[in-house]
Amino acid sequence: MLLETKNLRKSFPIESKLLRQVIGRVIAVDNASLSLNKGQVLGLVGESGSGKTTLGKIVVGLIEPDSGEIFLQDKNIKNFTRKERAKKIQMVFQDPFASLNPRLSIGTILAEAIRTREQVIGNRQQVEKIKELLNLVGMPTNILSDYPHQFSGGQRQRIGIARALAMQPEIIIADEPVSSLDVSIQAQILNLLLDLKQKFSISYIFITHDLSIVTFLADYILVMYQGNIIEEGKPEEILTKPKDKYTEKLFNSLPKITCQIL
Amino acid sequence: MWKIYWRRLKRNKLALSGLSIILFLTILAIFAPLLTPYNPLEQNLLARLSSPSKEHWFGTDDLGRDVFSRIIYGTRISLTVGFVAIGIAIIIGTIIGLISGYFAKKIDLILMRFVDIMLCFPAFFLILMVIAFLEPNIYNVMIVIGLTSWPGLARLVRGECLSIKEREFISAAKILGLSTIRILFVHILPNVLAPVLVSATLGVGSAILIESGLSFLGLGVQPPTPSWGNILTSGKDYIYLAWWLSVFPGLAILITVLAYNLLGEGLRDIFDPRTFEG
Ligand SMILES: Nc1ncnc2c1ncn2[C@@H]1O[C@H](COP(=O)(O)OP(=O)(O)O)[C@@H](O)[C@H]1O
Numbered sequence: 319m320l321l322e323t324k325n326l327r328k329s330f331p332i333e334s335k336l337l338r339q340v341i342g343r344v345i346a347v348d349n350a351s352l353s354l355n356k357g358q359v360l361g362l363v364g365e366s367g368s369g370k371t372t373l374g375k376i377v378v379g380l381i382e383p384d385s386g387e388i389f390l391q392d393k394n395i396k397n398f399t400r401k402e403r404a405k406k407i408q409m410v411f412q413d414p415f416a417s418l419n420p421r422l423s424i425g426t427i428l429a430e431a432i433r434t435r436e437q438v439i440g441n442r443q444q445v446e447k448i449k450e451l452l453n454l455v456g457m458p459t460n461i462l463s464d465y466p467h468q469f470s471g472g473q474r475q476r477i478g479i480a481r482a483l484a485m486q487p488e489i490i491i492a493d494e495p496v497s498s499l500d501v502s503i504q505a506q507i508l509n510l511l512l513d514l515k516q517k518f519s520i521s522y523i524f525i526t527h528d529l530s531i532v533t534f535l536a537d538y539i540l541v542m543y544q545g546n547i548i549e550e551g552k553p554e555e556i557l558t559k560p561k562d563k564y565t566e567k568l569f570n571s572l573p574k575i576t577c578q579i580l
Numbered sequence: 581m582w583k584i585y586w587r588r589l590k591r592n593k594l595a596l597s598g599l600s601i602i603l604f605l606t607i608l609a610i611f612a613p614l615l616t617p618y619n620p621l622e623q624n625l626l627a628r629l630s631s632p633s634k635e636h637w638f639g640t641d642d643l644g645r646d647v648f649s650r651i652i653y654g655t656r657i658s659l660t661v662g663f664v665a666i667g668i669a670i671i672i673g674t675i676i677g678l679i680s681g682y683f684a685k686k687i688d689l690i691l692m693r694f695v696d697i698m699l700c701f702p703a704f705f706l707i708l709m710v711i712a713f714l715e716p717n718i719y720n721v722m723i724v725i726g727l728t729s730w731p732g733l734a735r736l737v738r739g740e741c742l743s744i745k746e747r748e749f750i751s752a753a754k755i756l757g758l759s760t761i762r763i764l765f766v767h768i769l770p771n772v773l774a775p776v777l778v779s780a781t782l783g784v785g786s787a788i789l790i791e792s793g794l795s796f797l798g799l800g801v802q803p804p805t806p807s808w809g810n811i812l813t814s815g816k817d818y819i820y821l822a823w824w825l826s827v828f829p830g831l832a833i834l835i836t837v838l839a840y841n842l843l844g845e846g847l848r849d850i851f852d853p854r855t856f857e858g
Pocket residue numbers: 330331344345346364365366367368369370371372373
């Protein structure tokens with residue numbers, strides 16, 4: 319097993335704006351267990367607010383869970399240092415406009431990732447590496463001194479993917495990587511992710527609120543609702559005979575728009 | 581990014597006029613020995629308190645020294661104090677602000693209480709209190725102004741840092757396993773530089789004003805070294821006899837402080853993210 323989570327749970331305090339007091343807790347992720355095999359695409363679907371991003375951030379180490387355990391290659395994640403974890407699991411973010419530092423050039427953004435991966439690397443080798451990465455994600459290689467604001471959403475998402483690839487991860491968590499992009503660009507990015515999966519046998523946790531994207535990509539689907547994983551199975555099973563009313567609704571509410579692009 | 585700002589600077593009249601005055605003053609300060617007709621320390625007891633004339637453009641003081649030359653040399657003092665003092669304030673304020681904003685919780689609480697306390701006192705009062713115990717000279721003046729001018733900057737940087745650390749590119753940096761130092765200084769710092777620059781520019785103006793005030797009171801730069809503040813002090817005794825002793829150094833202070841305020845306000849417009857093009 320490449321990755322396994324057991325009973326992950328995370329709640330956030332709800333603060334009253336008026337009194338700055340904690341008036342309750344919202345349970346973002348409740349008892350989430352999942353497992354991911356090598357080369358597998360795990361689709362994580364659910365409506366907005368169902369806890370998908372929180373679960374993804376727990377796995378990647380951005381959020382500390384209240385309870386539960388994560389195992390990476392059958393070892394507890396606590397035995398990995400931050401850097402070791404970074405070399406195994408990376409993330410591609412929902413908003414490509416927010417996920418690149420506006421003050422750093424593309425060259426700097428990618429060099430930083432490369433240098434975390436390989437501590438000693440010559441300048442020329444580094445430039446070669448950066449160009450190789452840009453090639454992989456279908457970007458021109460003469461953009462090293464350009465800044466993020468010079469690129470479109472789709473191009474920025476490609477650069478974000480290149481940054482993740484620089485770490486040569488085994489797992490990429492893709493958090494709604496196409497939901498903020500133009501419909502015409504969405505299929506290109508999805509195909510890029512699939513290409514990379516073939517080339518490097520990367521495993522994905524693919525997060526989306528769109529069941530039709532996930533049936534196209536995923537080998538296995540988890541349906542989340544209010545922090546719980548309420549249903550799971552192969553895409554065909556979930557598509558043809560959903561066990562839960564919620565899944566059925568999720569599927570029926572969206573398909574017409576997105577099926578066309580795929 | 582900075583290219584956009586440069587283009588905007590060229591279109592901003594406020595900033596441009598402030599910047600030209602400051603450049604002009606800086607040239608005066610650097611080339612003072614070449615530009616002054618007299619040695620600023622040279623006394624000429626035969627020409628005491630002479631009014632402005634062809635020989636002495638801004639007149640002479642009670643010891644017969646050329647006021648024009650003394651004011652030009654005073655530019656050196658004022659600009660040096662302004663830059664060094666605010667340099668110190670920027671370093672302290674930025675580091676405290678970044679730490680406070682990034683780590684939040686207890687460290688933030690302690691640091692910001694301290695900032696609150698320092699901000700309660702009028703800056704000039706605080707400086708007077710400290711400088712009273714020190715030997716009055718230009719180094720102590722720079723250090724004391726620097727050590728008392730950072731709290732505002734720290735609060736500003738903290739506020740910016742609080743919002744920037746929630747942005748997604750910081751999450752991305754954390755996921756790469758980058759060190760906290762690198763996240764603070766490579767990822768957050770460049771994003772707070774613009775407001776810091778605005779505030780620092782305005783700060784240079786007030787530092788110059790404070791130095792003049794201290795020197796005027798005899799707590800700053802000591803005679804015979806000329807500073808705008810201590811020229812004013814000698815003018816005070818002859819205010820009815822020799823108006824030029826008060827008016828010219830007064831104008832020098834006014835113009836300089838105004839220039840830094842113009843540039844600061846201009847930069848504020850230039851860096852305004854609401855008018856950010858792409
Ligand atoms: N940092 C946070 N502080 C407080 N509440 C949060 C935070 N992050 C997420 N939540 C809450 O947790 C729930 C799940 O959010 P999220 O994981 O973003 O869902 P999704 O990605 O499925 O839209 C929501 O109710 C959201 O308001």
